[in-house]
Amino acid sequence: GAVVSQHPSWVICKSGTSVKIECRSLDFQATTMFWYRQFPKQSLMLMATSNEGSKATYEQGVEKDKFLINHASLTLSTLTVTSAHPEDSSFYICSARKNVVYEQYFGPGTRLTVT
């Protein structure tokens, strides 16, 4: 199998606070994980590519200081939304690439609501 989990599944926070979202590959090692953002009824937009042991690669227009990504182990990547604002409210989805296999496995997503 290739199972990816995310925690939490839903989080509500106040404006100005920071929120951490975890992405774990449960039964395989993933040197590369991806973070996507999905607005209601829209497609997924790649935010950044996370590589184990190195700095993440951010897509154009994504603020790296606002969306901190840490890929500390082969099974865990975290996304921290710093100083969150209501416009950061969205559905955040991660995926993990199984080594050698050209395929991404997606987590169930985390819904962030900033009040």
Place this chain on the structure above:
Amino acid sequence: AQSVTQLGSHVSVSEGALVLLRCNYSSSVPPYLFWYVQYPNQGLQLLLKYTSAATLVKGINGFEAEFKKSETSFHLTKPSAHMSDAAEYFCAVSDPSNFGNEKLTFGTGTRLTIIP
């Protein structure tokens, strides 16, 4: 640069009828192509993928797609729709030469509704 166009943001079919979801791609290199399904408030599940082998690809849940280079298309079909097929479907493309750092570019999605 790569892009994907999904024609029809909403498609409705009757239960038991043919499902056809359209996807056209643009790519400067031979692409890899994917179809994903998303149920409400969930992540994406891979239905099938084309990686330069057979042009007719069979996936899970009875879905299949055919890669047509001349038409730059990768349409998704299922002979007989089931109520459980109601979901959002995304077509995606990636550049296989960028192995290890491949990025998926998604289409805007097609919401499939099944009419009882």
